Amino acid sequence: MAPRLAVLGCGYWGSNHIRTLKSLDALYAVSDANAARAEGFASEQECLAIAPEDLVRSDEVDAIVLALPPQFHAEFAVAAVEAGKDVLVEKPIALTVSDAERAVAAAKANGRIFMVGHVLRFHPAFEKLKALIDAGELGEVKYIHSHRLGLGKFHTENDALWDLAPHDLSMILAITGQAPLEVRGEGAAILDNLSDFAHLHMRFPGGVRGHLFTSRLNPYRERRLTVVGTKAMAVFDDVEPGPRKLAVYRHAVWQDSGQWAFTANEPAYVDFDNSGMPLTRELEHFIECIETRAEPRTSGEEAITVLRILTAGSVIHD
Structure with a gap:
């Protein structure tokens, strides 16, 4: 079965992920702290709207794209990988090296794919x-x-x-x-x-x-x-x-x-x-890594070096 992906964060760049995943027939749900915004995208893209606190616990979601303000990336990335989800985190991965290292370490400890959105x-x-x-x-x-x-x-x-x-x-x-x-x-x-x-x-x-x-x-x-x-x-x-x-x-x-x-x-x-x-090629690569369990080209370790x-x-x- 094809992986079911969700996007957490329906802002400017999150909306690009939402539309691109929809075009790849891989969008399962959207989520945002602003419930009305998430509901709007869910209606537009014909997918589910799930509250952020419920998203990481959902058994129906295989992977999450995090497109949040960077100060929130590490917190949600750790919660997602500990709940068994693969993650793609938009850049920058975090605002501190220690937060980035904590998120990447959690992904390794839980055997999850951790990719960073260095789209170029x-x-x-x-x-x-x-x-x-x-x-x-x-x-x-x-x-x-x-x-x-x-x-x-x-x-x-x-x-x-x-x-x-x-x-x-x-x-x-x-x-x-x-x-x-x-x-x-x-x-x-x-x-x-x-x-x-x-x-x-x-x-x-x-x-x-x-x-x-x-x-x-x-x-x-x-x-x-x-x-x-x-x-x-x-x-x-x-x-x-x-x-x-x-x-x-x-x-x-x-x-x-x-x-x-x-x-x-x-x-x-x-x-x-x-x-x-x-962005399409990036998300296709993420889906391929989910399916094959291969190390992403833009890995968490590289993102730590960038940070x-x-x-x-x-x-x-x-």
């Missing part, structure tokens, strides 16, 4: 980029930088770093395959005491460097991940239209008579399988 890991352009790197097309990776900029999404609990950086950090960790040795953060709070701009500087084993810039007070949108290798450079630009989202630059740089010289080449746009939205980087790079403002 399932973007087909990123999957193709990762395949190019693994195949050696870029040579040895030396530097990675990401920019995630825009206007809005002001949260009372999350600053620009905690809200915008987890996706990029997950992609960077997938490329490097290891946690950074050093993390340094810089931030600027313009509206209140939460950073509206944030920079992270990272140094990884083997000399790989990483840089991340996030902003929620930027006049234009930028969603760009750049990887610099010894043979080529690649850019995943999610603002570009589909055929131009992934570009490889085969620039040449060399020394000539003690001076550096270079040849700049036009980008080569890389074809990739663009079927399926990243450690965020914590190390956070800047406290007066």
Whole structure:
């Protein structure tokens, strides 16, 4: 029998999970502290509305997607896995490393699947980029930088770093395959005491460097991940239209008579399988992990590493 999934949290991102699971014929129930909101989605999507306190105890629910304010993720994740439910927790997994570790440990102790919603890991352009790197097309990776900029999404609990950086950090960790040795953060709070701009500087084993810039007070949108290798450079630009989202630059740089010289080449746009939205592919992966008991690509352990980087790079403002 196909797993029966429920979504706890019917806000902006929870509603996306609800509609996507419905399209996959996997939505069994919805739940929210606001009962009227849950009832509205239940009526719209023709599923059950179950109160949060009853959801984790329901024998009819196999797995729960948690799309709550992050301060509540650990509490409900622990309750869900202890009740025998597999969970997908939206990012960030928690607001403290200790809460994240507690939730992941509870899932392991109870033999449950624990996945985290780092959705860009399932973007087909990123999957193709990762395949190019693994195949050696870029040579040895030396530097990675990401920019995630825009206007809005002001949260009372999350600053620009905690809200915008987890996706990029997950992609960077997938490329490097290891946690950074050093993390340094810089931030600027313009509206209140939460950073509206944030920079992270990272140094990884083997000399790989990483840089991340996030902003929620930027006049234009930028969603760009750049990887610099010894043979080529690649850019995943999610603002570009589909055929131009992934570009490889085969620039040449060399020394000539003690001076550096270079040849700049036009980008080569890389074809990739663009079927399926990243969230659809993410939820399909979650369902597959439930059915096969395989370790998710975006595991709880990786999410803990992301949280450690965020914590190390956070800047406290007066």
